[in-house]
Amino acid sequence: VQASSFTNPSAPIGVFDSGVGGLTVLRALHSLLPGERFLYLGDTARLPYGTKSRDSVFRYSLQAAKFLTTCGIKYLVIACNTASAAALEALRTELAPMPVIGVIEPGAEAGCKASRTGRIMVAATEGTVQGGAYQRAIARLRPDATVVAQACSVFVALAEEGWTEGLIAEAVADRYLGEVVRADPLIDTLLLGCTHFPALTRTLRAVLGPSISIVDSAYTTASVLLADLRRRELCARHERGGDIRFLATDSPVRFARVGARILGTPLDPQQIELVDINDAR
Ligand code: DGL
Numbered sequence: 001v002q003a004s005s006f007t008n009p010s011a012p013i014g015v016f017d018s019g020v021g022g023l024t025v026l027r028a029l030h031s032l033l034p035g036e037r038f039l040y041l042g043d044t045a046r047l048p049y050g051t052k053s054r055d056s057v058f059r060y061s062l063q064a065a066k067f068l069t070t071c072g073i074k075y076l077v078i079a080c081n082t083a084s085a086a087a088l089e090a091l092r093t094e095l096a097p098m099p100v101i102g103v104i105e106p107g108a109e110a111g112c113k114a115s116r117t118g119r120i121m122v123a124a125t126e127g128t129v130q131g132g133a134y135q136r137a138i139a140r141l142r143p144d145a146t147v148v149a150q151a152c153s154v155f156v157a158l159a160e161e162g163w164t165e166g167l168i169a170e171a172v173a174d175r176y177l178g179e180v181v182r183a184d185p186l187i188d189t190l191l192l193g194c195t196h197f198p199a200l201t202r203t204l205r206a207v208l209g210p211s212i213s214i215v216d217s218a219y220t221t222a223s224v225l226l227a228d229l230r231r232r233e234l235c236a237r238h239e240r241g242g243d244i245r246f247l248a249t250d251s252p253v254r255f256a257r258v259g260a261r262i263l264g265t266p267l268d269p270q271q272i273e274l275v276d277i278n279d280a281r
Contacts, residue, residue: 005072006098009234012037012245013225014068015077018049018060019160020259021196022079025103026244027263028218029077032226035235036242039071040079042259043277045249048156049082050125050194057127061087062094067277069095074234077225078102081193081217082125085133099228103195104128106224107217108137111191114213118145119186123177124193126151134193148187152176152197159196162261165203173200173207181208192216199262246272 005011013033015026019042026040043049043064049057061083065076076091076098078084084102092100111120111134122134129151138145154172163169181187190212192198198216205214229235236242248255252272260267 006074007234008074009236010037011072011074012039013075013077014039014041014065014071014073015079016041016043016064016068016083017080017195018042018082019044019047019196020255020262021156021159021194021199023259023262024195024198024216025077025079025218025221028222029225030242030244032219032222033229033236034242035237037236038242038244039068039073039247040244041068041247041249041275041277042255043249044251044255047160048125048153049080050127050156051153052127054086054127054131057082057086058090061091063277065091065095065100067275069098073098075225075229076100077221079195079221081107081133081195082127085128085131099232101221101224101228103217103221104133104137104193106220107191107193108134108141110215110217110220111189112138112142112145114191114215115145115189117186117188118142119184120145120147120189120191121177121180121187122147122149122191122193123152123155123197124149125156126153128193134191148180148184149193150176150180152194155200156194156196159199159262160258162258164199164261169200169203170207173203177204178207181212187212189213189215247275248272249275249277
């Protein structure tokens with residue numbers, strides 16, 4: 001365990017998700033902070049988190065986070081809404097003084113900024129919707145807002161399978177969201193409260209039409225991270241030269257295939273390290 005890595009600007013930033021969805025966040029982090037080193041962990045063996053109980057997600061998140069801390073990270077980004085909802089506060093306490101951020105506050109901020117009517121639809125996993133974390137975060141930022149939260153569990157499978165466009169994806173999107181939006185013309189913003197969902201943006205746009213703003217937490221999370229790194233004087237010293245290391249708890253071949261689509265760059269399975277995080281403590 002590298003106990004003081006959180007004070008070392010050259011140490012990597014740990015990022016974790018249940019699978020490849022968090023790569024939508026990683027892409028934003030890497031593009032805003034090209035000089036940083038990133039260590040991305042996808043807990044693909046235990047995906048999906050979104051339909052599991054809060055206790056299971058909490059336990060998985062703790063193991064993933066502890067595993068990353070043993071790799072000497074300086075900062076932890078929970079690039080998964082379900083894990084942020086279940087474990088952010090506990091991880092902050094458990095890993096202190098390691099700084100930890102999640103994606104829910106930044107996502108809520110993006111949603112509140114985008115909406116004019118204050119009627120915001122949040123699409124997320126079952127766990128995130130039931131826990132009410134978005135509803136609370138939005139109420140804190142914008143008390144006049146109304147949140148319509150919709151669990152869209154099948155989107156996770158579509159994103160992991162790469163079926164993000166076409167008839168099946170459109171039918172699923174319409175089933176979950178189309179009717180709700182048609183019945184409530186005041187909804188002007190769809191907040192993607194799951195890091196897998198940006199993979200479906202084109203389909204969502206086709207189903208919902210041009211007047212709904214579709215926002216996610218990736219870029220707001222990246223700017224929160226940048227501001228905090230600056231405040232803590234923890235920015236890597238080099239302008240460029242950052243790198244990304246990928247870790248997965250299940251098949252690197254599958255991670256590379258599906259992840260490449262989300263990242264928009266080819267991924268070689270050789271680049272993905274298979275890890276066992278069960279013993280992390
Ligand atoms: N990507 C995760 C999130 O943001 C959840 C996907 C899953 O169900 O594992 O909530």
